Amino acid sequence: MQELESLQNIFKNRIFKIPDYQRGYAWTTRQLKDFWEDVVNLPHDRFHYTGLLSLKKLNRQTWSSWNDEKWLIEDRGYKPFHIVDGQQRLTTFVIFIQVISELLKELPSNSENKEDDIYLGSFSLKAIKESYLVIEKPPQFIIKTYKFGYETDNPSFKFLKHRIFLERNSGSIQETFYTLNLENSKKFFKENLAEFYNEYGLSEIESLFKKLTQNLMFNVYEISDDFDVFVAFETMNNRGKKLSNLELLKNRLIYLTTLYEEDELKPDERTSLREKINDAWKEVYYQLGRNKKYPLNDDDFLVAHWIMYFQYSREKGDDYIRFLLEQKFTPQNIYAKTEVKVSSIQEFEEIKENEETDQEEVETNGNGEEKTVLRSKLTPKEIEDYVNSLKSAAVHWYNTNHPVNNPDLPEIERLWIDRLNRIGIIYFRPLVTVSYLSKMETVDRVGLFQAIERFIFVTFRLSRAFSTYRNSEFYRAARQLRNNELSIDTIIERLNERMNYCFYTPQESEETYFDYTYFQKFIEKKFKSGGGFYNWNGLRYFLYEYEMEKVRQRGSQKIDWKLFVKGEKDKISIEHIYPQTPDKKCWKESFREYKKQERHYFQGTLGNLLPLSQSINSSLQNDCFVNKKNPKYNDRKDKIRQGYSDGSHSEIEVSNYPDWNADTILERSIKLLEFMEKRWDLKFEDERSMAELLFLDFMYEEEIEETK
Structure with missing residues (x-):
């Protein structure tokens, strides 16, 4: 059996990064309380098995672009790792350590002391920070290297550095519900540590620190190069706080980019596609968490987008995620090849764009003849189109949920969307969202909102129709509107027609009541x-x-x-x-x-x-x-x-x-x-x-x- 390691040992000469396919920090108060109680109640002479820590050692190609970390790796022999499983616990650990370091520095007795003169037992504050948090590169001390962090394009990393680790001069910081969890975690530990210190004194803070760094034990597993790290991520993370379907989907899409052969997806295209997936998820998570008091549910958004983008079917439960993960975005659809006819002109244009030919080759190859090539059933272009659609839909999803005082919406649209939210928008939010993905004037969009609001009031609030009445029809209408297969006027006409049962015309009368x-x-x-x-x-x-x-x-x-x-x-x-x-x-x-x-x-x-x-x-x-x-x-x-x-x-x-x-x-x-x-x-x-x-x-x- 593999020997268990303490956090003190795990952090020795290692740099940890949370990779782009990982979700953000998801722990809430319930998990934090459990973690706190585990540490506080752990006897001084006992060890506590904390779980599995799965790491992927990174090659030079991956870390060579890291500017702030490279000196530690090249000059001091630090080893860089991606965290495949265990990032929630490690994030909580470093926040805990950061709060302890702030508590030490804020003590009146330490107000005039430098960090190497402030001690917690036998550990100086400087040594604590360099062991677990951040090391500054001498002699200029311009570069700050964080021992734990995210890929640099992740908004959580900037938040972690400036709001959690208190690095100055942050500028604007994008916030999501993941950054809100980081903020709440720090607040939780600050409040509990302050009370703990006031009641028990500095000696017990020292005891907490030792238990945290020496008594919490992990089973550390390094994933080898030939192991499917993405499948490992899906499997391992479902043991803890369950991944949302949106989080699983992001991991799956990034995983799929690694499976294409080079003749179908060149290295620069693979990198670009991966960046587009990350950009899309950054935007989605930003929009979902934009209102920190009322963050939006990510699975609700994913279901709605599925309705807008793919053919809706009236099935129960999680058929949408089964479709996405088990039918559409699967490795089998990349391995399965279909024959595609490509003209030599098309083929040459692709070559020309990559500057791998000259004019003489144009004359030789550009004769317009067709040939058949094998391409994956699921093309990289389909993945790109899908993630771009998610990205563009996210902001409109936010606007439909939070229209009041929203400067991105005209006043008349804010009024009607607010009405729809107040009456209970039921199954119409995908259709309302799609209206913003289609080119139309405000007057047409408002006409749709008015018709939907009247339909809901008359059909559901007055005539007591079941909540699923005609939902399949108007789910399909959302997709048809997005694809320009259906006009706003036709949808409004259908809404009015579907209310016919709510009215009657007496004999020998022209009036409808x-x-x-x-x-x-x-x-x-x-x-x-x-x-x-x-x-x-x-x-x-x-x-x-x-x-x-x-x-x-x-x-x-x-x-x-x-x-x-x-x-x-x-x-x-x-x-x-x-x-x-x-x-x-x-x-x-x-x-x-x-x-x-x-x-x-x-x-x-x-x-x-x-x-x-x-x-x-x-x-x-x-x-x-x-x-x-x-x-x-x-x-x-x-x-x-x-x-x-x-x-x-x-x-x-x-x-x-x-x-x-x-x-x-x-x-x-x-x-x-x-x-x-x-x-x-x-x-x-x-x-x-x-x-x-x-x-x-x-x-x-x-x-x-x-x-x-």
């Missing part, structure tokens, strides 16, 4: 369960749109969507004006002539529900209407709820009613449905139909009885 049957049955079930319209999943979007219409008319937005939909325990942002628990005398007086079930309908119908500009404790909604209209104060004269009169535009509108009774509820309910007609281009047959949908049609029956 909204068929509210499905919606009414849905709301009836909600009334039986106690909520009525309050439990409709389109309510918040609908009331917010009504409110925003008032904002466009009057200005001054008063409801924040994020706060409006945020759930808070014991608080409400939509109030039942006539409360669900109407135990006060004022409510009993106003609705005493109605039966219990009728009062239930008044409480849960649309016009009795009011969006609040500030959420309130649910107990406050039982107040009488006259008290709700004005601010409420407690005994200490502190305001405990805002009044309708100085609330949202919808609240102000309601505050203008002198009383809140059955008639006002019906009146406001009809008003809201009239807004629905105008906003989503639908029409109810008459007010009686509206009242039926609102479950208030009994009021019309009572009027007829009174007339008799």
Whole structure:
């Protein structure tokens, strides 16, 4: 069995680089806590098996272009390695060491000392940094050589040097969710080490350092040249924190570039293709992690791009990644050859571009004759086209997820994409993203967004279609639009046609009306369960749109969507004006002539529900209407709820009613449905139909009885 090695021994005379096919730093708080507890709880005289460290020793051809590391390799005999497996643990280790070094330097007793005069036990700070972090080249000390890092074109390396190791003069630094993980890891260790030092003192920090460097043991395995390093990477990394499919795909594509024979992919082309893969993934990871508070899921993006780029099939589960890794981008598709006819002129043009011939050879070979050559079933050009498409789609994917205040989008497009996100864009994000990959004017794109938003509201929020209704058709439309096989006008026409079942035309009539049957049955079930319209999943979007219409008319937005939909325990942002628990005398007086079930309908119908500009404790909604209209104060004269009169535009509108009774509820309910007609281009047959949908049609029956 191979002898286990400590980190002290592993870092001796070695330089580590994380290769381009590797993912970034993926550990989060859960893994960091486990690592911290392992080190803290490890007895001083015990060793801890930390896992396998797989390394690939690099040849001169690979490291000869490394400027900052070359002197250590050539002059001091350091050996350069790629980390195939174990980079998450080694990254965590060097961040831990960096934080210990910063803690030492920041101690008041060391404020005037140089690094070689600062000690942790028998180790000087300078020796610690040179053993595990960075060595400066004498005598000028201009070159800083990091013993652990990434390939230089990886944005994580610049972040690691300047934000983690505190090298100065960073300039602009690109951040991704991988760099966010680096930042969070450092923050985690700074906080825990500070507490540990305050409680136990410097001697225990020394103990932690010794356990970290001498008691954590690795099984170090060097992968030989003839071993398939890429397959090893896929196999080994799936033992730890599982690789995402996007990470696996990057590794696979880079691996495939190594398999082409030289007559099909020349060395300079191989390097260029590999760089394009890395550039594409840098852009993708940047866009996915661009909003650090709300990073986007990489597999969601990959699925959507697959829908845009390849033929969508209605299968379940992970068929998209099976297609990519097991059918499309496979070694077999490179080894499998197909016959391709190439003219001698084409062949010569390729030679000419490489400057390997002269004019005399042109005249000899350029006769236009065709010959048959063997080419891989999966060509390098297909890989290039695919990764370039991923790269260009990434920024638009970000924009569709984060349109608000996005300077890359025109204001009208921001408005409609925000609406789509608020209503729930369901399966339309690939289509929306593709609209930015196709050349079209803003007016056409907005027309598509309007049609999608109307389709979602009418079909799913009102007519209660299943969430997968027509998804295959519009997934295919995304690809067809990208390939210029389908126009925006045709897609809009299809969206409108697919809503035909939501409307009806009565006999001997030219008018088309909204068929509210499905919606009414849905709301009836909600009334039986106690909520009525309050439990409709389109309510918040609908009331917010009504409110925003008032904002466009009057200005001054008063409801924040994020706060409006945020759930808070014991608080409400939509109030039942006539409360669900109407135990006060004022409510009993106003609705005493109605039966219990009728009062239930008044409480849960649309016009009795009011969006609040500030959420309130649910107990406050039982107040009488006259008290709700004005601010409420407690005994200490502190305001405990805002009044309708100085609330949202919808609240102000309601505050203008002198009383809140059955008639006002019906009146406001009809008003809201009239807004629905105008906003989503639908029409109810008459007010009686509206009242039926609102479950208030009994009021019309009572009027007829009174007339008799």
